[in-house]
Amino acid sequence: MSRQPTPPQLLLENQLCFLFHRISRDLDAAYRPLLNELGLTYPQYLVMLVLWEQDGRSVGEIGQELCLDSGTLSPLLRRLQVRGLLERRRDPADERRVTLHLTRDGWALRRKARDIPESLGRKIVDDPAAYLQLHAQLTQIAERLEA
Amino acid sequence: MSRQPTPPQLLLENQLCFLFHRISRDLDAAYRPLLNELGLTYPQYLVMLVLWEQDGRSVGEIGQELCLDSGTLSPLLRRLQVRGLLERRRDPADERRVTLHLTRDGWALRRKARDIPESLGRKIVDDPAAYLQLHAQLTQIAERLEA
DNA sequence: CATAAATATATTGTGCACAATCTAATTGCA
DNA sequence: TGCAATTAGATTGTGCACAATATATTTATG
Structure with a gap:
């Protein structure tokens, strides 16, 4: 049987994609x-x-x-x-x-x-500067993925 | 009628939440x-x-x-x-x-x-250091939202 | 020991996401 | 002008997500 240990890239905890998936559902739950x-x-x-x-x-x-x-x-x-x-x-x-x-x-x-956007925004990041930094970084990622 | 201009926080382009929603779907499409x-x-x-x-x-x-x-x-x-x-x-x-x-x-x-994780990871960020930084930041956000 | 509370999973119903397909209207071009 | 190609939107079918509810098993309590 092919029961080698799972290579690290297949470990869930190392995956950025799952974090996006998870945060998207967390946000949905926060909005609900x-x-x-x-x-x-x-x-x-x-x-x-x-x-x-x-x-x-x-x-x-x-x-x-x-x-x-x-x-x-x-x-x-x-x-x-x-x-x-x-x-x-x-x-x-x-x-x-x-x-x-x-x-x-x-x-x-x-x-x-x-008042919804501000209420939600604060749940993600407190610091306005971090908000803007993350917004810029994510915009770049989204555009890259959609290219 | 209440046709005041939309306050900036209600503008889609300013919203971090939508970026997460969008990237999550982009990733889903990239995996498909x-x-x-x-x-x-x-x-x-x-x-x-x-x-x-x-x-x-x-x-x-x-x-x-x-x-x-x-x-x-x-x-x-x-x-x-x-x-x-x-x-x-x-x-x-x-x-x-x-x-x-x-x-x-x-x-x-x-x-x-x-080979799927690496292939996907490269579509999100090229630089391994940036990958780790983002992973840490997103983990923190996810845990905060789930608290 | 009997039964109430808790736990694990399944089911049902609603809504989102997307591929594939369909219809109707419009545009391009010979 | 006439017809093919394109475009806009709707429909259908599959699967995910989650709330509410149901069922069966286990655990706790009197």
């Missing part, structure tokens, strides 16, 4: 109680961030911003629509496109979300 | 072609890593190692069993426990996985 009060999941919250920043974007534009395809976004957007947070309209200029438009309730939710 | 050749998904690969390191662990022990509950692990382990990579046995000493045991095929897969 806060977002529950807004009735949103984390990916739904991301879509709301994108629309709060610029309303009326299309499905494709949101997908590009969040690196998500229509298979993920279509049902997610339908749930936000059912909740009454946004409307979907066919773009008259290009009938293939569907644009999303926040409702009054969708805009109102922004006030309740205002 | 490599793991496809082994017929594994990334979470299945994590379970195999844990068992290669120490065979015969229980569902709960694996869950603790990977921070996963039985709702995720039960069906995942069943798929690995159906693939013939492991067997599940009721622990005779405690009939509530189910222990997992790699088959010959499960062990054989370790050889094919040997």
